[in-house]
Amino acid sequence: xxxxxxxxxxxxxxxxxxxxxxxxxxxxxxxxxxxxxxxxxxxxxxxxxxxxxxxxxxxxxxxxxxxxxxxxxxxxxxxxxxxxxxxxxxxxxxxxxxxxxxxxxxxxxxxxxxxxxxxxxxxxxxxxxxxxxxxxxxxxxxxxxxxxxxxxxxxx
Numbered sequence: 767x768x769x770x771x772x773x774x775x776x777x778x779x780x781x782x783x784x785x786x787x788x789x790x791x792x793x794x795x796x797x798x799x800x801x802x803x804x805x806x807x808x809x810x811x812x813x814x815x816x817x818x819x820x821x822x823x824x825x826x827x828x829x830x831x832x833x834x835x836x837x838x839x840x841x842x843x844x845x846x847x848x849x850x851x852x853x854x855x856x857x858x859x860x861x862x863x864x865x866x867x868x869x870x871x872x873x874x875x876x877x878x879x880x881x882x883x884x885x886x887x888x889x890x891x892x893x894x895x896x897x898x899x900x901x902x903x904x905x906x907x908x909x910x911x912x913x914x915x916x917x918x919x920x921x922x
Contacts, residue, residue, distance in 0.1 A: 789806060792846055793822075794843065794845070794868070795843050800835070804818040845862060845896070846894050859887070860890065
């Protein structure tokens, strides 16, 4: 079952009527979700996809300058991207497992980018693994998701 199907089961309501879907990039820093996006109608053409054209490092620098995030390398925190697949007409959320494993964070991404549940898929690729996870296998002990699972299973 896809994350989108999971979100629908949990009662997540699909994109608001009339809201334009967006593509973008995002970071999860502590309990905050930072999203930089572009309406699909204005997205950049990147081969088989439509994408938000600003890069993670450019967006991170803006966030650092605003004082919104720590002065650290942009690759140290869980991040991801939403792109639109032109051929299939679907959206793909590519992200760190630290993000995809957090239902509330995933649902916030769907909601804020007005993504239709039934047309949204998920995936992971190595470039979106946070610094902590990239030094160890996914769900390493320093990953947000792994820490949550340890807490959830401590009474078993």
